[in-house]
Amino acid sequence: MMHSSHTTKLPGSATEGVTKLAEITLGGGCHWCIEAVFQRLSGVIKVEQGFAQSAPPCDSWSEAARVSFDPEKISEEQLVRVHLHTHSATKAHSLRGKYRSALYFHNHNQQQRLTEILTVLGIEFSELLITQILPLQGFKATPAQYQNYYQTDPDRPFCQVYIAPKLEKLTRLLEDDKS
Structure with missing residues (x-):
């Protein structure tokens, strides 16, 4: 199932005033980490972590996050830049299929x-x-109890070891962009 950029009016919610919502799906290691990073960006409306599937030969399900954003506040290029700088975008490892x-x-x-x-x-x-760069063939969200993983309990050992350093990278990247 492909999702495309679409126009949505969202009255009476935290997204009131947003008239155009776009989506991008990102794979890059653990979906909990991707979710935590993108939840901190201004212009990002929603982050849903789960599993993405593409076409062969990359049709195995891999951890990913679907990001809904307001393109008037944050560009696709800015989102991709953050993504590339906050995960191992240059390193191959044995679990790259699951964490592509x-x-x-x-x-x-x-x-x-x-x-x-x-x-x-x-x-x-x-x-x-x-x-x-792969075609999105399907997306399955993780169960509700795993959504907002870092926000739910940032003191978990996993959060401290894996997510907190990515959030520090994000902070440095955003500070560098301001200077």
Whole structure:
């Protein structure tokens, strides 16, 4: 099931006034980590972590997050940049199938934009990016009790060991962008 960018009016909610909502699905290690990073970005409306599936040969389900955002407040390029800098976008490891570094496109136009963005942002890294641009074939959210994982209990050992360092990277990245 592909999701495309769409226009939505959201009256009477935290997103009131948002008239255009876009989506991007990101794979990059643990979905709890991706979720925690993107929940902190201004312009991000919703982050739902779960599992993404693409087309063969990358059709195994991998951990990912679907990010809904207001493109008038944060761009797709800014989201991809944060994503690349807050996970191992240049390192291969034995569990890369389950934790693949990927940008899942929801439609052909997004595929073209993501390809251009990845090319432009690649110069920020001293090593070659292994991040793939893949068609999103399906997305399964994790059960409700696992959503908002870091926000629910940031003192969990997993949160302190794996998520907190990514949030520190995010803070440094945003500070660098201001200067």
